[in-house]
Every structure is written in C-alpha cells, then in structure tokens.
Amino acid sequence: MMPRAATRLAGFVIALGLLARAPATTIEPPGFDSLVEQSPQVVRAVVTAVSAEWRAVPGDAAQRVIKSRITLEVRDVIKGTAPRSLVIEALGGRIGDEEMRIEGAPELKVGQESILFLNGIERAYTPLTGLMHGYYPVRRDKRTGADYVLRSNGKPLYSEQDVALPLAASSALLARNPHAPGMTVAEITAKIRSSASAATLRAKQH
Numbered sequence: 001m002m003p004r005a006a007t008r009l010a011g012f013v014i015a016l017g018l019l020a021r022a023p024a025t026t027i028e029p030p031g032f033d034s035l036v037e038q039s040p041q042v043v044r045a046v047v048t049a050v051s052a053e054w055r056a057v058p059g060d061a062a063q064r065v066i067k068s069r070i071t072l073e074v075r076d077v078i079k080g081t082a083p084r085s086l087v088i089e090a091l092g093g094r095i096g097d098e099e100m101r102i103e104g105a106p107e108l109k110v111g112q113e114s115i116l117f118l119n120g121i122e123r124a125y126t127p128l129t130g131l132m133h134g135y136y137p138v139r140r141d142k143r144t145g146a147d148y149v150l151r152s153n154g155k156p157l158y159s160e161q162d163v164a165l166p167l168a169a170s171s172a173l174l175a176r177n178p179h180a181p182g183m184t185v186a187e188i189t190a191k192i193r194s195s196a197s198a199a200t201l202r203a204k205q206h
Helices: 009-016 032-037 160-164 172-176 185-205
Strands: 041-057 060-079 085-091 093-095 098-100 113-118 135-140 147-149
Touching: 032 160, 032 185, 041 085, 041 093, 041 185, 060 093, 060 098, 060 113, 060 185, 113 185, 147 185, 160 185
Parallel strands: none
Antiparallel strands: 041 060, 041 113, 060 085, 093 098, 113 135, 135 147
C-alpha cells in the first residue's frame, strides 16, 4: 500500500504552483538541441549523499512536503559551470515511514553515476530538465571498460536524436542494426558540447 504522504504529493505539487502544464507522466520528451539549450548546466556526476527533510509549503504553513538534498561529485562539467561538489534539491523522498515521490521522477541513489541536465530553476519540484528526460545513467561494460549512456528506463541510448522519442519507443538505428552499440559517454558528451557551441554561435549572430 502506498504511504499516505505519497498519495498527497500531486496535490502538494499543484499547491506549490510547480506544475505549469501537466502531471509528470505527460511530459513530452524534448528534442536533443532543445534539451541542451534549456539546461544551464550539464554534468557527469556520481551521487555521494542523499538526505531528506520536511519543508513547509510556501503560503500554507500547515502543510509540509519532503525534499531531498542530493550531493554530487562532479566528474565532468559538460556545459556551464559547476563546483566539484554540487548539491541539488528535488521534491520527494522518504523520512521514516513517510514517503513522497513524483511519478516518473528518477530516484537518485548513492553510488549512481549519470549525466544530468540541470534546469537551474530555484524551488522547482525537480532539478532535471524535462524530469526523466534529463537523466542518463552511465553503465560500464565490464569486458571492454567502455562507459555507455542509458535512458532513464535503463535502455541504451543509441543516438542523440533518440532523446526526443517516448521512453517506450524503439530507436530507428536499432531497427536497421539490431546489434548496434549504444552511445558512449564520450560520444554523447561531444554531441552536447557541439550543440551548446552552436546555440551560442546562433545567439551571437542575432
């Protein structure tokens, strides 16, 4: 049975004014360039600590929500600037028997390594651009030692263009080559930096 706090989460989020358009489950995946452009920071990082605490709901001191503070060890700053140790906050978490969570939101756990697209919005219900679409876990191939990037559902990301696909959709590249390898961290990092540089150039031209 879902803890009672978890069932109230959607109401709290709406009360906070943090859902601008629709529940998390209806968030449409952004295009790759759009995802990069909307993210002031993109980092490759490992979660080193997670702590949860109760917070009062702004404008309604009688209501409280759980927020998690997630400490990251930044291993590579792919876009923007970030300190070596970066703390982000997300609505949801667990304190004792009470739990709050956003459906579809990735659960960042200690030891996880991932590429994170951060929206830089203060007091947002999630620090991730596009929620689950801003989270790409890193998996190391034990045989080759290569690091590959996954989508938030744990399936390989085969092309940067696949970022725009619904999580349940299959990559066109995979359809052409069932044995195609997923993108490596080095490949997606290069694509992100290229997209960010192109966006900067376009802005200067205008």
